[in-house]
Amino acid sequence: MPESHYPEVRSLHLFSEMGEDNYRTLMRGSYVQNFPPQIDLIHEGESSDFLHVVLSGSVDLFSQWNRRETSMATVRPISTFILAATIRDAPYLMSARTLEKSRIALIPSQDVRDIFDIDAVFARAIVRELAQCYRGVVKSHKDIKLRTSLERLANYLLRQQTRAGGEATFELPTEKRRLASFLGMTPENLSRAFKGLQPYSVTVDGNRVTIADADDLRTLAKPSPLIDDYSS
Amino acid sequence: MPESHYPEVRSLHLFSEMGEDNYRTLMRGSYVQNFPPQIDLIHEGESSDFLHVVLSGSVDLFSQWNRRETSMATVRPISTFILAATIRDAPYLMSARTLEKSRIALIPSQDVRDIFDIDAVFARAIVRELAQCYRGVVKSHKDIKLRTSLERLANYLLRQQTRAGGEATFELPTEKRRLASFLGMTPENLSRAFKGLQPYSVTVDGNRVTIADADDLRTLAKPSPLIDDYSS
DNA sequence: TGCTTGGCTTGACATTTATCAATTGATGCG
DNA sequence: CGCATCAATTGATAAATGTCAAGCCAAGCA
Known part of the structure; x- marks a missing residue:
């Protein structure tokens, strides 16, 4: 990833406090890509090779079952998605597609897990982010059930x-x-x-x-x- | 908490790999309590002072809004609940009550956050647990929407x-x-x-x-x- | 301009789900 | 035992939500 992309990812809560060396290591294996609207980025069930960061545009997270489809959330800059799958090295539970022209950073999941183990500050940030995501889904779930x-x-x-x-x-x-x-x-x-x-x-x-x-x-x-x- | 209670909490994924000293520190401020059935343990909106661990019995997590109530999940031994609120030091999003006679371990949230910062193994376990919980709610949400x-x-x-x-x-x-x-x-x-x-x-x-x-x-x-x- | 496209809206209708009231059936207790 | 209690069930009805078909309307294009 070109160095010019570092600052905007760095500004994310997830990365803003971590060690500079570890951050550079993370970025080394990453890259940024531009996508047109309506492009499928990931599909539920696939293995989670990259943590995604939306830098601009917006991304719809959705799920399908038995020919039905439902929108689960919209991800807007600057935030990540599929962090949980990355952490657990488990299949995606949701699919993602661009809603508009979007710039997305892709960070190899293995690197995220590796740096997590050696950078306590990063680990703490990940936990906070995950807890936030968790609480978000719980709220959505309460919304629809109540x-x-x-x-x-x-x-x-x-x-x-x-x-x-x-x-x-x-x-x-x-x-x-x-x-x-x-x-x-x-x-x-x-x-x-x-x-x-x-x-x-x-x-x-x-x-x-x-x-x-x-x-x-x-x-x-x-x-x-x-x-x-x-x-x- | 009496030492006799250590092993069963220790066996939880969350605690099984962490350093012995840190584990003892966590347990030092904790205690175990027996509850009869149908006892309210926590109520949504309250601040999260303790991480709860169900040692025996079972606990219902539920939420209320506008005089309606819905059951969100059942927690069975041996696992924790309201980990996310503990981590973020945020209000509970769900209430909890015992379904049957239950033994619950209460671990001060502040201790959990403190040990998290100094024990990388514990931090990793928390992240995995949280990611698991997150994915659980996403699945429930898909279930009800699809x-x-x-x-x-x-x-x-x-x-x-x-x-x-x-x-x-x-x-x-x-x-x-x-x-x-x-x-x-x-x-x-x-x-x-x-x-x-x-x-x-x-x-x-x-x-x-x-x-x-x-x-x-x-x-x-x-x-x-x-x-x-x-x-x- | 006229045409097509696609999202949105509307109406009629069907299905799903909730509500209310009454009954059953099991359980615990004096 | 007889009684009270409460969960579970059933039937009748109402409300919420989905489906289907048709039409509207703005955007894009020849």
């Missing part, structure tokens, strides 16, 4: 609004069909769910969503930090 | 059969009401789902389940190692 589709959408919109800076109007960061899949419903039902939120001051125009009265929406959504706060 | 309730029950029964040694007849390890919650359905629906599996050679008598023709059931269940194999 809430109806309308409630999931309401909470999703409130989270997006926060992410977008709290303005009443903001853009959905993803196609509605993928959002529907992520929220565990069909595109048709997502349309109806948006209509179902009209009494709670939500209006939609294309990808532009307006929440006129967030407190009103919150009476329905009942957001909880133990489900909706992805930063803790 | 399958109908009938399919989830079918796969659950096949997993239990395997766990029970592969015999055609085996015991459900939990009450049906909790199983229903774990599988993301109501008790009423679980009853109906069992009936719906009769054409696939499944019969139920109380907690005793018989799968007369597992291959037949598999044509419906379509089990996948990427969802149903909790050992990888």
